[in-house]
Amino acid sequence: MILSWIFGGMLLAQQVNAPISLLITKDGQPVSHINQLDFTNPYIDLPIVNMKKYNQFLDQLDKQFSIAPENAFLDQHGSIHSEKVGYQINRQAFTEQVYTYFFNHSPTRLEIPISTIYPKVDSELLESIGRMRIGRYVTSFNPHNKNRSTNIQLAAEAINNYVIFPGETFSFNRVVGKRTVTRGYQRATVIVRGEYSEDVGGGICQVSSTLFNAVDNAGLQIVERFSHTRKVPYIPPGRDATVSWYGPDFQFKNKYNQPVLIRARTLGNLLIIKLYSSEGMNYIPKKIPNPPY
Structure with a gap:
C-alpha cells in the first residue's frame, strides 16, 4: 500500500x-x-x-x-x-x-x-548580590488572625529569594500566583469596591504594599500600582498597593545595571521585606514615610 x-x-x-x-x-x-x-x-x-x-x-x-x-x-x-x-x-x-x-x-x-x-539563579550570583541592602520596609499585623497571617506568610514566601535582573519587570500576581484553597490560602477580610468582604487570600495586599514601599525606597521604577478604595491600617495613606488575581497588579522594573534580590519574611507580628544588590552598585535611594505604629 x-x-x-x-x-x-x-x-x-x-x-x-x-x-x-x-x-x-x-x-x-x-x-x-x-x-x-x-x-x-x-x-x-x-x-x-x-x-x-x-x-x-x-x-x-x-x-x-x-x-x-x-x-x-x-x-x-x-x-x-x-x-x-x-x-x-x-x-x-x-x-x-x-x-x-x-x-x-x-x-x-x-x-x-x-x-x-540550568537554574536562573546560582550560588555565585546570590553571593554577589546578597551583600548590600538597597531598600527596606516593615509593617505589622495581628498574628492572632490566623487566616490572614497564613495568607501573608504564604505570599511572603512566594516572593522571598526572587531575583529581578536588569531591565526585567516584576509582577506580583505572576510571581505569587493564583491564591487558592488548594495552595493553602484562607478566607480573610478584603476590600471590594470600598466595602469589607471576605475572600480567599485576604491580607496579601499587605505584602504587595510592604514590597511597594521597599521597592520605592530602593529607587526602582514603579510600572503599575493601584490604591485601595478606602484607607488600610498597616500603611500610611496613599502608600498601599492593592492586588487581585483578576484585577489590579503591582509591577516594578529593575532600572539598575545589577540584579536585585528580594528577601521577605514574617517575624512575630512583623512583615519584613528587604532588597539587596551588589556592593558598589550606583543606586538612588528614596526617602519614604514610616509605617504607622
Whole structure:
C-alpha cells in the first residue's frame, strides 16, 4: 500500500506494508512505544500526522521524565543553599528521530534525548548580590488572625529569594500566583469596591504594599500600582498597593545595571521585606514615610 505523509509541512510518499513499532527507552529501559497509526488516520487517502496527539504524547513524556531546575536560595540565617540543575526532553532531537521512523521505519529503538537546564539563579550570583541592602520596609499585623497571617506568610514566601535582573519587570500576581484553597490560602477580610468582604487570600495586599514601599525606597521604577478604595491600617495613606488575581497588579522594573534580590519574611507580628544588590552598585535611594505604629 502506498501512503503519503504530511509532517512538518513536507509531503512524502512511501511504501507501507505494516506498521512497525518504535520502542522508546530511557537509560536503556523501555518506557513506551509508538507507531504511525498512533498519530494518523488510516482511513483516508492522505494521512496527516496529528500534531495535537503528537504534542500530547511529548507532554506526557515531559511530565514523566523532565525535572525542573531549582534556584539557589538564602535561608532565614543567611546561608546559601546551592542550585540544582534540571533536565528536559530535547523535543527537536526527539522529533527528528521520530520523523525518520515515520518515513523510513528506522530506527526501531529511540533513546529519549535529554537536555540539561540550568537554574536562573546560582550560588555565585546570590553571593554577589546578597551583600548590600538597597531598600527596606516593615509593617505589622495581628498574628492572632490566623487566616490572614497564613495568607501573608504564604505570599511572603512566594516572593522571598526572587531575583529581578536588569531591565526585567516584576509582577506580583505572576510571581505569587493564583491564591487558592488548594495552595493553602484562607478566607480573610478584603476590600471590594470600598466595602469589607471576605475572600480567599485576604491580607496579601499587605505584602504587595510592604514590597511597594521597599521597592520605592530602593529607587526602582514603579510600572503599575493601584490604591485601595478606602484607607488600610498597616500603611500610611496613599502608600498601599492593592492586588487581585483578576484585577489590579503591582509591577516594578529593575532600572539598575545589577540584579536585585528580594528577601521577605514574617517575624512575630512583623512583615519584613528587604532588597539587596551588589556592593558598589550606583543606586538612588528614596526617602519614604514610616509605617504607622
